[in-house]
Amino acid sequence: MLQLKNIYKSYITGGSRQIALDGINLKFRESEFVTILGASGSGKTTFLNIIGGLERCDKGDLIINGKSTKEFSDSNWDSYRNTTVGFIFKNYNLIPHLSILENVKLAVSLNCLSKQEKQDKAIEALNKVGIKDYMRKTSEYLSKDEMQRVAIARALVNNPKIILADEPTGNLDSKSSIEIMDLMKEVFKDKLVIMVTQNPIIAKKYATRIITFRDGEVIEDTNPLKEELSQKEICLNKTKMKVSMSMKLAMRDISNKKLRTFFYILISSIGIMGIALIISVIQGFGEKISNYENDTLANYPIVINKVYNNFIYNTKSSNKNAQTEDELDLNKDEDAIYPYDSNENNTEYKNKITQEYIQYIKNMDNDLFSAISYESQVNMNILKKDEDGKISVLDTSSVNLSSYPEDYGDGKYLEKNYDLLYGYYPTDKNDIVLVVDEYNRLDRNILNALGINYKGNEKIEFDKLVGKEYKVILNNQFYEKQGNYFYINSSEENLNKLYNSKEAITISITGILRSKKSNNLSDLPQGISYSNELCNYYIEDCQKSEIVKYQQNSDYNVITGQTFKSKKDKEGIIDEISGVNILSSINQSVTKNQMLSSLGASFLPSCITIYPKDFESKNDIIEYLDKYNKNKAEDEKVLYKDTSTTINKLSTSIMKGITIVLIVFASITFLISLITIFILTYASILERKREVCILRVLGSKKRDIVRLFNTENIIIGFLSGVLGVFMAYLFMVPMNFMLEKITDLADIAVLKIEYALVLIIISILITLIGGFIPAKIASRKDPVKFLKNEN
Template sequence: MLELKHIKKYYYVGDSVTKALDDVSVSFRKQEFVAILGPSGSGKTTMLNGIGGLDIYDSGDLIINGKSTKNFSESDWDAYRNNSVGFIFQSYNIIGHLSILDNVELGMTLSGVDNEEKKKKAREALERVGLGPHINKKPNQLSGGQLQRVAIARAIANDPEILLCDEPTGALDTETSEEIMKLIKELSAERLVIMVTHNPTLAKEYADRIINFADGKILDDSNPFVEDTTKDNFELKKTKMTFWTALKLSFTNLKTKKARTALTAFASSIGIISIAIVLALSSGFQKQINKTQGNTLAQFPVTISQTASKQSAPDTDKVKNSKSKKVTAKLSQQEKSTHTNKLNKKYVNYIKNLDPELSKNVTYNYSTGMNLLSKVDGKVKTAQFSNTNSSNSLSGVSAAMASSTGVGSSVYPSSDNNGKNFLKKHYKVISGSLPQNENEVVLIVDRDNSTNINALKNIGMNVKDNQKLDFNKIVGQEFKVVSNNDYYKQVTDSLYTPNSDISSLYNSNNNKTLKIAGILKVKSESSENILSSGIAYSDKLTKDIVNTNKNSDIVKAQKNSDVNVLTGSNVDDTTKESLVSYLGGSSTPSSILIYPSTFKTKDKVLDYLDKFNQGKKESNKVIYTDLAGQVSSLTGGLMDAITYVLVAFAGISLVTSMIMIGIITYTSVLERTKEIGILKALGARKKDVTRVFDAETTILGVSSGVLGIVIAWLATFPINAILKNLTDLSNVSQLNPVHAIVLIVISTVLTVIGGHIPARMAAKKDAATALRSE
């Protein structure tokens, strides 16, 4: 069955050599109870470990069922230990954190025996050793004798051919020793039992054969055996432990150290917490910056109006005293820096070709009057979409001109979904709805629901300061837009006057009907001033009106006349041009407003505008005003830099926690050296041992990652509350779910890496040395 041929095992410590086994040759029968006796240090345990494959001999050969083990690989030894040998130790070697049943099942767990069979065999073994009634107890609830019985049950559960016992009764009292010996004797009826003992009486009483050992040599053998047949029919079933088993093993181990595990997970989650918070804050800040940028740009669009001021350096020359007798005519500094932009068709087309990615919203303002009529309380009145006090202004011209400055315009761009997207971004509907087309206008109110009184007066409302109006008095109000040909009557050849019969004008079928679709309120402080409070309308509406009126009689008359066709007074060229424009005779806009989406795209928009001016004469250049440029110093770049620095700091704490995990795993390895020995004695491969520790660090990594994310997420609430208090910004800290998942993965990977090295060290531990450790 088992034959040792000239086995040598020397230990070298410093200069001294211990010959633990010195040329030992012996054979064992398939079934017998062999006792090995000998003084302490004579090499008995070394031989037993050698036979069991826990310790590999230096030279000689161990022959199992006729098969030489000289060329055994590591996995062959693992398999041999797992399915051919059962070990019983003096110190029981029961794994404390596993249940009795789990301990007994461990060998079968390692060899992948299916669950049901494993349970059945383990129960049978426990019943056989007389532990049936104690099956549900924990190891720490058993006596020494009972623990040794668990060890015996574990050794025989897989029905091995060889049972190796290293002083099985060494730690037990006489009575219990007798019981254990009887049990072992009983088991020897079915297999080869080799027992190391110091007790000659027990040996004589129970063993069939006694071998005396001294100084690594066999002194005498009471019943020697010579192996006759050399049959080679020995087969090994390879062991394999699944990662799932490893996880279960680690999990039960961690469960026994709940407080420590929780503390470890918390400590190592600190790195994750800090990174998660930094990321949550920085992405929140970035969002805020983008929002502020968008709003700032909406407030201060790039403005191109008919007159712009050149950014010329002020004249710093000292005025010299002149002795001349003449007066010099001189342009004022302000007039010198005034530039007239030619917003002709070519330029408008150039703007129309602007990449829509850069700006979705472009407003074209036309300084045209509208000839509006509205019926209030059954009476037809003239109306205006304007915030100027109409009783003070001489004509609508100045009011219409006022809307061309850019800031606080009443015209919104129709370019992006009829203006709906633009309005939705900055306003919320408090009554009615968003305008569906250019024939619907809206009333813009401030956050306190107030609006310009003139705007209300100009649409026919008879209101006093601070008077309150119902929403439904405003929403739904209709206006008629009368064409120039209907609105103006020719009085003489060159004079026109508005038709005074406004009631019949109101009912004319030629009119276009406008309606107040809704009342909109600014969303936030930063949205104020985007459109001035009062009536706001789409630039498409004014464009339509221009199209209707550009060839009207009055426009033609005004174009051909040097007097104001409405008043008869003389006009210069500039005033004439404004009059034509007011009457709807000019199809080029009085100003263009471009709302870029971000500061980055704004730079590209400016580049595009600059390109138009390249190589052009000074007078043909179009000069724009970039009010937002003055605010643009705060860019995302700064935020990025801050985030990098913070993430770097947080990363350091992550690395620190990884090192800590490494140290903890290493301590755990030291602590569990014995367990590693037991696992190996039961046939665990190196890989399996590594797995057990990898599984442990995986559990730790995942839990510290999840814990870190949960804590960071919980922290966002107080952080947001504090930031809201300090800065009035709400919901700054927002944990991105993608970041959360990535961080959990990073935590797991780093922890597993940190723990893998000690795990490998654990796996490399020699089984016999591991078992000797206390």
């Protein structure tokens, strides 16, 4: 049956080699009761463990049924332990939280028998050892003698060929010892029983053969086997713990340690609750924002401005004198303006707002918008006085004239969108403001046209500009008629007279403004901006002026005498009504419309503001505006600004910020959960060392052990997830109450049911991940070390 050929086994402890077995050669019959005697440390247990496949020898071979085990894999050894060997230990090694029946069934649980067969076999074994009546009890209610009977039943249940018993009566009184020995003799009568004992009387009474060990060697064998062993097939059925078994073991462990498991679940669920609350806030805020977009932002207008300023500055300049970005930042704190060449590093785009475009806007479906407003701008006749007192006509095309709206949505436009750097916001229709760029800079052309004296790149103090006056001259004074033509009398004497006349309107720079940093709705180009009121007053007067009336009735330019260009001739002159002033009308070919607008007869829309009815109409309007630009050359496109998108971008970036912070929190929570689960699973493993080792002795594979812990972790993960989600729903009530107090938004935190389900799955995954390494550690626990320490 069994043969040991020259078996050597040694251990290295503290640097020295300890020989446990020193060349053991023994043969065993298929059926005999062998007792192993020997002093402590003589190698008896090591010998038993090698036969039982719990330890491997260093040298030699264990032959089973004539077959060498040298090539056995771990899996072969597991099957061998489960099907061929039954173990009985001095301290019984029962699993305390399982019933007697379940303890016995554990050994058959790894076989491929049906549930009923396993049950029947276990009951039959318990019946044989006379303990069937207690099978529903756990081991804690049994006497030592009864516990050993259970252990015998467990060793018997698989009907193994070999029974290995390590001092089975070591913990029993003499009466119980005799009972147990009688029982063993009876139930194992046709098997090979190898029993280690310290008791020579028992050995003599029950054994058919006594082998005595000393210092790892056999010194006596009362009934050695001489003949050769016949070769037989060893049946090594594959062992595998069924899912139902690992589920049962896990459930038993959980229900047995209710309080511990409850705290375990509670701690893990706090992490899940944290993540659930974070998700609910992110999701809730996201929804609130999109509702806000639909409800509120829909009312934000689409703005088509003469100057499309998207605030992109290329600060890398080829000009050596140009300021670096850091220097530019310093400008902001100064009470001064910095002259610069805008062409070099500015990407302002000038929209060509033509009659055709205005008509296109007018043709838009009226149902899409609630209102369209046109901010007017007009070419004014303005005189300036240089520092040396010389009067001249101001080139309005160079100063970027624009008009600012009085009211804009829910407040004063300038106050809302511009910082006052110096002076005061306009209070009168004749007050004008100077708009600088975000670095306090102003284009040289504007400064030159305004008649400001400065040297090179030297800064200009604000007080030099604020208070500066200009004179607006109405058409009837500005143009003199001669026959069928009009001309500007630009003699020094006449300009002086006009400048000082009482009809001249004095306009003065009252303040210097800069776009608010966070506000992208500020659309005024840098330069001079005047009130809409002044603009309307001027247009009204111009329309009544003689030159305009004359021009309206003439087919030629009343100043130059030239014929007009057609609306769009071969040279591609566009009938653009903005951006043409009287000086350019004189110097180049213009259309009649352009001439009239340069005379101030028609207003030039410097800004068209469209207020969409709702969010969907806004998209339709945008589509309509985009359609105009389709197939147009780059410089002919009219660019618009969707202010709601600007605000939306702002809220999206705020949301992004909040999300990142919350995700960091969620990650920390996740990590803490993971570490907690790791620690708790590890603690559970330490606690369940006995169970793990017994399962291994009974033939469970390492994989089965991992699966056992994984099953338990899945159950805990699931319960933690459910509890975490439930607590999150509970916490959401006070949290929403608090958030409503702070933000005025009701029911911010919402957790959709599908997210809750995903969180439960995440919880299972967390516990699986957190418990994976401890489960692996558990599966690698050496049952031999445990048994040696326990016995």
